[in-house]
Amino acid sequence: MRIANSGSRRRTTAGRLVTALFAAALAAACGNGDGGRGLGGRIVISGSSTVEPISIGVAEQFDDLHPDTRISVDGPGTGDGFELFCNGETDISGASRAITGQEIGDCRESGVEYLELKVANDGIAVLTSPDNDQIGDCLTFTDIYALAGPESQDFDNWAEANDLAAELGGTRGAPFARAPLTIIGPGEESGTYDSFVELVLEDLAESRGEPAQTRPDYQASADDNVIIQGVEGSDTSFGWVGYAFYDSNRGRLKGFEIAGEDGRCVEPSAEAIAEGSYPISRPLYIYVNKAKMAANPALEAYVEFYVSDPGLATAAEVGYVALNEEEAAATAEAFQQSRPDGSPSPSLSGSPTAAGSPAPQPVGGA
Amino acid sequence: MNAASRTLTSSPEIVRARLQGRRFDAAGFFFRLLLLAAMFVTLGLLALLLFDVVSGGWGVISTRLGDFLTGKLGITAARAGISQGLRGTFFIGVFVVAIAFPLGVGAAIYLEEYAPHSRLTRFIDVNIRNLAGVPSVVYGLLGFAIFVKALRFVTGPESNGATVISAGLTLAVLVLPIVIITSAEALRAVPDSLREAGFGVGATRWEVVRSHVLPYAGPGILTGTVLSLARALGEAAPLILVGATTGYLSEGAGYSLASLQERFTAMPIIIYTWAGRPQPGFQEATAAAIVVLLVVVLLANTVAILLRNRYEKRR
Known part of the structure; x- marks a missing residue:
């Protein structure tokens, strides 16, 4: 008898559940009575x-x-x-x-x-330490590609990028002096990484049949402050952050001038980004x-x-x-x-x- | 019964010991060590995962658990919360319980107790087993085509069908084969003597199923269904296809029925998106969200275990 009891009790709970669901579905299907108050x-x-x-x-x-x-x-x-x-x-x-x-x-x-x-x-500043006196002030996309692009894996000296830069042509910063190269930037999950790849590297990478990405062996950080510290940490560092973050830490960093197609070196500044003359924007x-x-x-x-x-x-x-x-x-x-x-x-x-x-x-x- | 089984299992050991004499069973010992190691590796990984998640999310859990549970999605980790994810996950759970459980258990009862054992039923059985192995993304595509697109007028015309109804139905369909298989397995474990006894005293098939088979198979069915509920609550891939919102969601209609036709998000989706956010603080928030989802799933399991124990006592 107990068995029969428990069976029927379970049936009623299940029944209730089903009824509740149907009621829910009906109520939901019938209306969103949400006119009226405020901006709905x-x-x-x-x-x-x-x-x-x-x-x-x-x-x-x-x-x-x-x-x-x-x-x-x-x-x-x-x-x-x-x-x-x-x-x-x-x-x-x-x-x-x-x-x-x-x-x-x-x-x-x-x-x-x-x-x-x-x-x-959206603008990106390409950075080095303010104490960096071995590398010139102005870079082109080719320079950046030679330093941080997909073909630059294992380069740990600026001079190692010279051959690649010469092969590509259209450089401004290269040939680089012999100086240790430490690269630091936002991780792949970051929007700044995507922007950097899309704006700077993608065209060159595609024309050379390479994947559109940076070299994999750089110090990646999700925290902009860590990137700034990293860039400060070595005299001949290389890095990039969103322009806004560079702007609020100007004293601690040096932003490279970037030369676009017209060959004019443009410093990262709010005006240059607004008028579109700064190339990485x-x-x-x-x-x-x-x-x-x-x-x-x-x-x-x-x-x-x-x-x-x-x-x-x-x-x-x-x-x-x-x-x-x-x-x-x-x-x-x-x-x-x-x-x-x-x-x-x-x-x-x-x-x-x-x-x-x-x-x-x-x-x-x- | 317990005592009886103990003497049964121990007597062969005594016999074996007598037969083997005092020789050391090296192979047996080695095998036992291997099994022990397997268990410790599994438990160790689990403990490591738990420790990692809890310690990672501790900053959030210890300082602002209340805000975290009641807050909304957002771009600032310090203010972001998971209330909308909890709501989505709750509704998904309701849909799974209300749709997949009765349908799945019903189908299993029919297949096991009523359907003739023909080639057709075997064919159906095999197919259900195959369905249980279909990757969840595929169910997401199915949900997108049927619930989001074709049935948009029901699931939420004003939200392009990307609503919690679509999500709930998709996940209900996803776990349906699992519910059927586990329930059928539980029904198959009911000894035939029980059914025969019922028929022997003149009970109809329905009476036998209701008062003998189901009560006996109940705990097994319950265990299977709750495992499938946990599976549904943890799925992210199908929800992405169904159109779960990842960036921001207004508070909307809360837990009311009207919110069923609104855009939604769910705990696994929040965990997935936050894990990829570069802004500082989201790694912590992700870990905290994982802890909350684990607690939710554990709670569901606990309820099931309590229910099962109750039924087992009644039996």
Whole structure:
């Protein structure tokens, strides 16, 4: 009899579970009764993993102001991000480069009109110790490739890179003096590593049939402070960090001037990065789906916050170069221009004066 | 019964000792040492892992455990928390318990107790076993195609289907073959004499299954299902394909039912993303998140063991 008892009891618990689940599924399927209070709405952000930290930082601040919005941020990569974006699956896509012709076509095909907003600059400083008087002040991409590229494994003296540099041509720093070479930089998991490879090494590596990566035998650290200490630690060190971190430790480091295609040596500076003359830099963008922004006040408010002063300042907090005043104004202007004619700003801060500006300006899309 | 079995196992030893005399059994001794070493290596690795994780995450656990458990995903390690991961993992667990367990146990009962022993059932049996060996990423693709894409109107039209419903269903499907196999194994271990006794006193098949077979197989079924629950809670790969959020997630609807159709994240996803974050502090946070996930899984196992003990006593 006991046996029968326990059997039936278990059946009822199981039954209850199943009922509960069905109720749950039904309730979930039937409605998200979430209209009304505050700025409720979904904002889906994807795209470049380089831009991801900025979007997260902005989202954190925005969430404090509007706790009812539902923001999610991912960073699968610029290309993957555009694929989702042009499919209409995301509202905002971060990009560490401008949208390509192919992607513009994809977006047009599926009728996604977008707004391109520059939100920050990504720059990398190539470093040595301030006591380094054996190596020249200016390097080209070829010099850097010869020192830290995939073909430079086991070089522990600057002079060992001379043969490779001579073979490549287009050097400025080489031939290097005989001096011990210690290399220190961010680890592979870091965005700065990716940026360094993409901006400096990738083209050269590809043309020589090498994998796009740095040499594997360098001291990698996730902690920028450790990199700085390492660079200071040896007179003839070689390293790289994000520009923002270099800028706040200028006294302890020497940043190489970099010569781009025009052969002019440019010192790493905020101005040079903003105007794009410093070769190891690139603009970071977000692309916003216009139709979704028109339909979703929360999305519009988020983008408005993104291009406001506190929003754009986030870039510097997460290690990039914030836009200068001029660029920030241009970005804010681009956003205001995109607003539908005469629509009042739905956001908290009252309607900005530029709301009446006519002729929405499609950046691409249409 | 215990005492009886002890005398049974010890008597052959006495016999062996008498037969062998006092000769030293070198091969046997060596084999025993080998087995002992195997056990210590396994335990040692486990202890090392636990020590590594706990010591790595101790900074977070000892100073801000409360914040850590209630905080949100974010970019600053010092403020980041895992509440959303815990919620996602909780819902996934609910889906597995509510869907995979009844379906799996039901299928196992049918296969073992009702289905005729034909070629077809053997074919089905083999296939279920094969399904249990399919890599979890493949289930992720399946979940993406079916729950995220095709059934988007149910799983969450406004979140592109990348919701906890899709995740829960995918993982329920993932563990279903395991639940069926372990349950079938437990049912097969029920002695036929028990069934025959039931039939002998005129019970129907349903009565025999309900009041004899299931109670006997219950603890075994429970053990298998809980192991599969632990497996589901620890999976990351399928969730990545289903679209778990990695960077940032708003608080949203909390534990309410509405949040089922929202974007989600889960503990293994948090561990996976944080482990790759370069910002300082995330290594510690990762270790702490691992400790929390271990505790969650251990709690689930404990509940199962308690339930099993209760059923065993009743039997």
